[in-house]
Amino acid sequence: MQSFKAAEVREFSAARLANCVAALLLLLPAIAGAQAVNRIDALVNAVRPALPFPGATSDGDFPADNSPASKWFVVWPSAPDDTRIIVKANPLHPETQKAAAMAMGRIQEAVIAAERKAQAAYERALEQLRRTGTGTDIEGISLDDEGIAGERIDAELELVIEVLEPQAFAVRSGVAPIVAAGTGGPVWIVTVPANTYRAKRGPDLRDHFRAAETTLYFGPVGRPDVSGKGDDFTFNVSVPPSPGGFAVVVRGNEALLKQVVATVDWASLAPR
Numbered sequence: 001m002q003s004f005k006a007a008e009v010r011e012f013s014a015a016r017l018a019n020c021v022a023a024l025l026l027l028l029p030a031i032a033g034a035q036a037v038n039r040i041d042a043l044v045n046a047v048r049p050a051l052p053f054p055g056a057t058s059d060g061d062f063p064a065d066n067s068p069a070s071k072w073f074v075v076w077p078s079a080p081d082d083t084r085i086i087v088k089a090n091p092l093h094p095e096t097q098k099a100a101a102m103a104m105g106r107i108q109e110a111v112i113a114a115e116r117k118a119q120a121a122y123e124r125a126l127e128q129l130r131r132t133g134t135g136t137d138i139e140g141i142s143l144d145d146e147g148i149a150g151e152r153i154d155a156e157l158e159l160v161i162e163v164l165e166p167q168a169f170a171v172r173s174g175v176a177p178i179v180a181a182g183t184g185g186p187v188w189i190v191t192v193p194a195n196t197y198r199a200k201r202g203p204d205l206r207d208h209f210r211a212a213e214t215t216l217y218f219g220p221v222g223r224p225d226v227s228g229k230g231d232d233f234t235f236n237v238s239v240p241p242s243p244g245g246f247a248v249v250v251r252g253n254e255a256l257l258k259q260v261v262a263t264v265d266w267a268s269l270a271p272r
Contacts, residue, residue, distance in 0.1 A: 185266030
């Protein structure tokens with residue numbers, strides 16, 4: 001019978017341990033991916049009764065039945081790495097068309113004002129170049145120049161429901177996020193109502209719109225902490241390290257958000 005020296009046994013054990021650790025490290029991404037799939041599947045099952053709307057066409061732009069009957073339609077996750085459910089306002093519905101038309105008028109006013117400002121800056125830059133021979137940077141027109149009307153309509157015509165790992169995030173809002181203990185599923189709930197805000201200093205002193213947002217935390221997650229950043233409208237939300245925990249973020253149309261948060265069976269998502 002073959003015998004082993006103590007040093008050989010230790011070397012053999014160390015090699016086996018290293019192989020086991022390497023195999024575990026290779027498995028971790030697969031385990032994490034499987035957990036994400038399980039969570040989004042569970043989320044779909046939980047929210048489906050609260051979203052009795054048609055599905056979407058393959059491009060995600062219209063309801064699958066191409067009918068104006070439903071005000072909303074749902075883009076359900078279709079790829080393995082999808083972590084979002086997106087509820088969109090039906091562009092064929094009369095209420096959506098009316099809201100979009102009203103917003104477009106305000107957006108056009110904001111863009112025209114931005115164009116005039118950009119033109120004035122361009123003329124000043126030309127004059128400076130003529131007088132001094134030195135040029136200057138000129139800001140162009142961007143989507144930000146659609147103003148608060150563009151931000152508001154983007155928020156009101158969509159609702160996003162997303163599964164995320166618990167992590168710190170920043171909120172630009174005129175109202176501080178509210179932290180509350182959860183019941184019947186989530187352990188904590190962080191809520192930001194729809195609101196407008198404006199910086200008191202800096203280059204951008206325009207009004208901005210903050211979409212409604214609710215974050216629900218599940219599993220072993222410590223109490224989220226909210227702190228101001230010092231600019232009067234930015235708040236940091238942080239959570240302690242939370243292995244095994246996860247979050248569901250619901251953001252967008254405030255009325256639909258409240259309906260979803262109030263009617264979904266969130267207890268079905270709580271880890272067993």
